[in-house]
Amino acid sequence: MGGRSGGIAVCLVSGGLDSCVTAAVARTRYKLALLHVRYGQLTERRELRAFNEIAGFYRVPIERRLVVSVDHLKHIGGSSLTDRALSVPNADLKRREIPSTYVPFRNANILSIAVSWAEVIGATRVFIGAMEEDSSGYPDCREIFYQAFNRAIRLGTKPGSKIRIETPIIHMSKSEVVKLGFRLGAPLHLTWSCYRSNGPLACGTCDSCALRLNGFREAGFKDPIGYRLRG
């Protein structure tokens, strides 16, 4: 388990595979403070359940769990993940343009919340499970974006706060994340990745399901959650 002398780390936990494995990494060095952001996505009910179950698995005390709703991303619209007038497309992993599931500048909104909370509770790290390769081309999933954001944090928080974003899986492939999750004993059976369904079965055909299923397949593990179709 290693020492957890690093202080507190805020970890963004959507309830998906990537953030769950990221929490497992953060936990090897820090005390976890888990943040879940609801932003009007179609599957927010199911994701919140996954968040609570992961927090329970890691025995994170209530005062270090925070769930916030940012309804404005829903009102602002512009994404098929939050706008009921647009439909979530089927997977097309060779697509080159940014897909309609992109929520404009979403990660900056979420990170800003995390940094505000980190400053108040005295955390020095914010962990986010962004992945550059499997990110469907979202611009705010690239390491260079986090480097720029770290500079904004350094200049925009109290001197001495020393808050920094960490992206431990940013250069991993999905199958590497799956393997790392198994190695760290992360509760992958509690995670939820599907963009379309609130359960009990994931759709198996959206981008997010397709990437996840590919990842398990390449890693040589069976995905412990259930699917309607395995695309």
Place this chain on the structure above:
Amino acid sequence: MGGRSGGIAVCLVSGGLDSCVTAAVARTRYKLALLHVRYGQLTERRELRAFNEIAGFYRVPIERRLVVSVDHLKHIGGSSLTDRALSVPNADLKRREIPSTYVPFRNANILSIAVSWAEVIGATRVFIGAMEEDSSGYPDCREIFYQAFNRAIRLGTKPGSKIRIETPIIHMSKSEVVKLGFRLGAPLHLTWSCYRSNGPLACGTCDSCALRLNGFREAGFKDPIGYRLRG
């Protein structure tokens, strides 16, 4: 009036003096889209009224007005502006440390919302009325912070969005802002700056009232709003 051929600019309008003058500047070159963020501050009711009256004054159509609540900054706490357990201090303009009214990383939260909205409505600018000198030492009011944030925007939004933050009054003193407001015919009588009171009179003794009253005095104008005390 000049041409407004620059496209759309999202302008953050808190309802205070600085953001009202900033909107007056933005309006000389852009079509205005006004954003007001409620974050649980004590005076949010009065500030919302000021926002609506300023938007009405400039005849901004309803589809280019957005009011969002970010309750999480209240839940997160840490500031006397949002935490009822702390009291708003009296003005001490010689104070050197960051005062308790500082809301951790507030401007990053607000800017992220503005950028998300800008990307959806096709705006290319986000105007914010931050001021480095009269900012009570808040770290996220410094130009260097906005430069860093601009880089994060460039890297975190769709290529081609071309969104940039503008801070037209960042190096002005409060009295220069007052003079500029009068010169541009900004509706200063509709603005509200007080940290403590929801009206009808401003307290006159908090940091924000003290800075504003100083600014009008130095500029040689009478402040058109009413005060309980003129500190």
